[in-house]
Amino acid sequence: MAPPRRIAHVDMDAFFASVEVRDNPALAGKPVLVGSPGKRGVVAAASYEARRFGCHSAQAMAVALRKCPSAVVIPPRRERYVEVSRSVFEIFSRFTPVVEGLSIDEAFLDLDGTERLHGSPRAIAEAIRAAVHSELSLTCSVGLAATKFIAKIASDRDKPDGLTEVLPGHERAFLAPLPVRELWGVGPRTEQILRRYGVRTVGDIAQLGAATLERDLGEHGLHLHRLSLGIDEREVTPGRERKQISHENTFHDDLRTRAEIEDWLLRQATRVADRLAAKGLRGRKVHIKLRDTAFTTWTRQRTLDRPSADTPAIFAAARTLVAKLDAEGLLRGRRFRLTGLGVSELTEGRAPEQLALGDMLGAEGGEHKGEVVQDVLSEVRRRFGDKALFPAGVGEE
Template sequence: MDGPEPSSFEPTAAEGGRKIIHIDMDAFYASVEQRDDPSLRGKPVAVGGTRERGVVAAASYEARRFGVRSAMASGLARRLCPDLLFVRPRFEVYREVSRQIHEIFAEFTDLIEPLSLDEAYLDVTSNHQGAATATEVARMIRARIKAETGLTASAGVSYNKFIAKLASDHNKPDGLCVVRPDQGLAFLAPLAVGRFHGVGPVTAARMEKLGIHTGADLRRCSREFLAQQFGKSGDYFYLAARAIDHRPVRPDRVRKSIGSENTFFHDLFAHDDLAAALRESSDTVARHAARTGKAGRTVSIKLRYADFRTLTRARTLPAPVSDADSLYRTALELLAPLEPVEQGVRLLGVTLSNLGEGEEELSVTAEQLALALEWA
């Protein structure tokens, strides 16, 4: 699964009255381009590779209405939205705007944990401005961002990181959602399990087969049942459904890799099932890479058999990649020598490491690396 490690959710101490804000810029790259070029405003815009085998790094809200999303192949995006306008990414501009935004954050708190250029957690339990509530701090930050950058940000305010992140997506774009300690369980109860951070499409489908459709359904499951069905991820699901997350905001957090893995309800044997799992993980990693402006030269897979024996295989490529196509094809090539699998596979994942950033990264295509794979 792609999400916090279960142990970091363990209820090891009292919550301590934390006040956490998750700030998420709205369609950041595309919004910057629309801000700087008035002719793009109100139109469907995709930032990323313009060639058929390029990848979408970000899509404006106008483009999202057609189903265009980050990490999607440019050719598919163009077919979904024939009027889509492609703009090449300008990472030096996005980094400068991100620097402005983080300077605003620093006027309110020193406890800032960046997740990407456009997303961060802030612990405002104590704040430099002496504001009485975290909600007031969030309103002030959003107003400052709008005034100084011309861009909108959405904010989730809550007592832990898990709920704050979910809340920031609740009223997008340009939204504010506050979830107080006595509202956490009620907030999570009606949410589809697919909305939970760390629950990908394959896991969500498995949950639905088990009758788990919402946060309320998930909360009715015992810890033992979830551990039996989802392995170590079961602990995370158990605690998340109960709104338990004691992870602190970590200002020194530096991402060294981007990974996604899934633990399966039934052990997998067939190539098509293993390939589908690699496809999902590759898509998840690519979405995060596109959002953060990262690319990496090393692709690795992690495979755990039914007897818990775990293998990893890695390949360092001649140039950085960030698109789902390249990740998936490389992952398939790493899996090939391990097939046919003698035992069932209970966990499979993909990781991108040896990360860097720069303008050229998102324009690196599968074709350039001779890893061509046709999109369906």
């Protein structure tokens, strides 16, 4: 029998906020929010000092500032975060060539076969944390396990600057007391269905049995049952070819207006752009997906003039697609439970492929004067404040 795999999930702690504090030591010890103070701004990252007041990423900035009026708000510097991210991933690559980046600030590392060079998986995790701290003056948290999804859950157990190892054979004991929403794929509606059976924890799912879960949730139910038993056979896949990078959200409170839909697509465009930039990719085709409360799904797509990893360009295409759906009468009288945005036809490119403001406005070296770009810049300023060319993303941490 092959020995159990050892996989690490490394997650940078409050990455955007931590970079800002590192670059400006005067912020040390203060509650810091990365985002825009604009009326419709969203928190991209909150320092741990701000989190003590109830602030968190993906929160409306207005809500965060009500919870913590003394917070220092800093506009996001996406190019800076990508630059620091490259240094972080360079440290990862010293210990294993098998690194799968999930986003700009987290990755899976396959540690199988590395013991002779670098020691035990736990020793490697400690060495990574030490290198990140000593070389970059940042902290990260690490989860160690035999599967990807347990390693990811474990990395969140002891934040910030922590290490949690789930030893082989202890997976079910680790998972059993966790709330069901900790499992990938359990949103508010799935959790509601599970509650009908008195299911509150991952251990309850394991006890419920596969047949019941399959009857009510189909293949998704079988998937959840396998996860509850600690079964996840996915490999760490570095540099895997991606056909599409996408992000979607299912909402507890349905969306009722076009403005609400566009707000979420803007957040999703930012998240997708971050992931494209982190992977050094650009995309040519933008897709959106809307699903209403009757579970009817609409998808639309639009091809860009050129491949891009640029938030305004991606959002411009998405907003055009929403306008078409609206013109077709498909938004009126409906409530929407899900929105999604994706970019496909991916090619390798500069990371980030982010246009400077001068380029967008036709300054020397750039002639991008199109009305769509102007409209998008105005929209970003309106929703995220005058200083936020690149709006805050959702769930970067």
